[in-house]
Amino acid sequence: MTDYRNYNPRKTALDAARDLLTKAACAAMDAGALPKTDLPDFIVEIPADTKNGDVAANLAMVGARAFHKAPRQIAEAVVAALDLNGSLFARVEIAGPGFINFFLGDGWFTSVLRAACAGQDYGRTDAGKGKKYNVEFVSANPTGPMHMGNARGGALGDCLAACLDWAGYDVTREFYINDAGNQIQKFGKSLAIRYLQLYKGEEACPLPEECYQGADIIERAKEFAAVHGDSYVNADFEELKEAITADALPKNIAGLQRDLGKYRIEYDVWFHESTLHESGAVNDIVQLLLDKGACYKAEDGAIMYKSAQYSSKYGVANKKKTDDGTEEEAKDEVLVRANGIPTYFAADIAYHYNKLAVRGFDKAIDVWGADHHGHVARMKGAMDAIGLDGDRLDVVLMQMVNLIRDGKPVRMSKRTGKAITLTDLLDDVPIDSARFFFNQRESSSTLDFDLDLAVKNDSDNPVYYVQYAHARICSILKKLEQEGVTFRGSDTVDASVLTDPAEQSLLRLIAAFPAEIAAAAEKYDPARITRYTIDVASAFHRFYGACRILGAEDAVQQARIALCLGVRDVLRNALTMFKINVPESM
Template sequence: MKQTVTDILLQALVRAKEQGELKLETLPSIALETPKEKTHGDLATTLALTMAKSEGKPPRKIAEIIVKHLRDGGGLLEKTEIAGPGFINFFLKQDQWRQTLFDIENEGGQYGFPDIGKGEKVQVEFVSANPTGPLHVGHGRGAAVGDALSNLLSSVGYDVQREFYINDAGRQIRLLAQSLHARYQQALGHDVPFPEDGYHGSYVEEIVRNFIKLHNKKFLKVPFDECAGAFGDFGKEAMLADIRIDLDAFGVRFDSWFSEKGLLSDGSVQKSIAELKERGHLYEQDGALWLKSTAFGDDKDRVVVKKDGGYTYLATDIAYHRNKLGRGFTSLVNIWGADHHGYIPRVQAVIQAFGHPKDSLHVLLVQLVSILRHGQPVPMSKRAGTFVTLRDVVQEVGSDAARYIFLTRRSDSHLDFDLDVAKEQSRENPVYYVQYAHARLASLSREAESRNIKVPARDAVDVTLLELEEEQNIIKALAKYPEMIEEAALAYEPHRITYYLQDLAGLLHNYYFKHRVITEDAARTGAKLFLMKQVKTVIQGALKILGVNAPERM
């Protein structure tokens, strides 16, 4: 619809040029928007305003010229008017709007998902928590955002892979091993000190209990350095199993679990470094090997191989991103905690050092989540082991509420997660507000069915009977859905879907409260049921992207 109007405008411009009324040295890009104010029409363009300078004419004058040359072959437009300083407002014929109802009827769950990806391979890497402790709410937010984004991208035609990067190589795992070792000794009666910055959570003791069941006192007299691997591996596997359980309960599944350790053991790191050396992006200084990342906009160069011969974290990340690029993704999306933002220029430098454009990597930052109870923040400290886990939250408020609330903000803004609100079953809780709209519609169709009233088929419905203002509003909202989806996908902003849903649910509730759907008027009832059916389809599809259930009953 938007495209058609754009075409009409373009043709008008061409005609105006032919008749010498406009200079049109460069063809302007035509931006159409939907005005907030209804009296400003259904679509509007600022074309005349933007052209004013290059044409050397007052914008209203230009608008008049354009409008004069408009030819609406398809009978799309009801009227066109010039307003304000030179806006051109288009009023569409009602049929145009109503057509969207048939579009939804025809396309069903596919409605609103244009194929913009065209099968391009995209990878979304998210959560990637260290397997040294349970997932906390911050990870949950990352999981919700990553999963919804993946759903969104794959719905618009991208071939999406979801990957979890396992940081299983470094000091963290060693620290976990030390913590386990200490608890192991303690559990078996040896009073050994607990490592200074070890993991204090009670889950460590639980892992140790399982360890003892398996190995008994086998490692009691073994020096730590000789059994670090055994403890580390056991701990890692236990934590990963735990993480999978939590993610599963949260409805998040990964296509791929990628181990950092593997990059070291299979020689990838060495190969990557060799390649960068060949490309001339590495140099030696002070006994260390540096990446010349400043060449790509980083504010300082970074060490890759330390003086002592050890690799930095960047070294494995170089290998990891080289590996990703080698898998043929045209676009990589990394979802990171916001505290890693300083790391972005470094990794983008890596991408470019391998000869890929900077923007083939998109880093989405996810801000921290503060948990509130009764409006008061719940204190969290990782050191003291008192952080709120994702498991706790999902158990308390449910997966739907948690996921939805995680997606009610832009990912890079702080989020206050109030447990009491999340459990509340009212308008204050956006999940219920939207789910209730869906359940209401389900209830409505049950009601219609019980009265033996059927939703009419597409060729048996008279949608011109949908004349009420509230019905128009709903239809327009439905027509805007594909646009919203496309924008959300291109901007990597799944939160837009929650806002859209709240808006649509609001329109539905408003309408539903004011007007009866099922009446004595059979034709009108049919048209309304048809409309309601399409609303339900859209709500259901949007919730599916978010990974939230669309209940038939609540």
């Protein structure tokens, strides 16, 4: 059996066309048909409409200045020197003022068919071989339940990491636990006051407005009281705060792990912010910035970072929004407060230094909510300031989610009376639907999540529609087996017999699968894959309606079975990659 591992049919065709054109242009220059010069950069692409060719090149168009000839004359000289014998292409044509269009031959289509049904992880490529990427996503504060943004970020980050993995990158999924700093101090204070309220009442111990107000804080305080009773009621407040935080924080972190595990997300690394402080990494990064002249000491003893100087490179004006929404000139930022306590920004710089410099990732990819857009340039600039390349940090900004039920926005949880959390969602919506729906649109687009549609078991639900296509193929193959029809193997099929437009369309879609995964990885857009699976499912249903398998002539029947197997494996691989179930019957 031919080894089709890491086979990318589209890239293979594009590379072959580029190689043929380069050789033909050089041959034309050697023959005197074109003047000798350096070959200009040119584009070889697969056009949206393949009626006029499967691969198109603009060599003649961009070569007009270099060759001092009209594009049409250049194209004629290059095409005259082309040798298609033994190539992937059946013929070549010149279109319009000089576009060179290639038409793929039966051999290429047969290779696609055989690769897709060969059972060798079709879709995987080695495009990212040798590149080590870190994808950090969700990273919710361990001070309360995860919200809807975390639900989208979880699906987006996990599926992006999957695309990178299938495209050949060495990927690490990471969760950054913010277990230090102001939010943990506030967490401890909230817990401590709720604990005291259990014994002294709310009037005696009012909870300040800036503290966490959720019911989960009360629950953690009660758990602490169940073990320790009133032994901390008269203790020093800082002692109480430290003890109750030490009790509650691990429980919250375990809760994050449990809920994300239910969401089918497993991380390779759970990185604690506290380790950066305990190891001295935060102080080291501040000193490094001082040594490089990116920071200075203010009169009150605070250490200030020259933010505007470094962030401006990344396409933002030296302005920032104030709390009231107006803009003012960006000022130098506090990295270490006058009391000697580092800011969150200092820890964030140390954390990204750890990823890029200490652990040596080629890229650090962070999935953030769109409300953090102003922090992107700051962080990339900070990487430059510490001697790293800010372009090694990429941030995927994610827009908000609107939950829709009965055509109207849903803002509150019926169970808690508060904003809907990840666990609320997963109680109401199948996990398959959640993971698919959250990856149906680019991260930069606001997403309307239709709760009614997500629970429907019919073709209106896109994930059901794709799963049904897979199940339908499994049923077809089983029926063929019962009828005594045997598939003789992928190496025996010949795609030249697949001449129906529905067959051709489906075959071209199958050919695109590895390229779609590679593009999803390169562009950080896993939504390409969900949209692609819908297209494949639609094309399969059209094919099955137009082309019979049982009773077809033998060679045609074998090729159509191979086509069914290829579609089945493409859908299975795509859904499995996104940790979505792939039923064989529905």
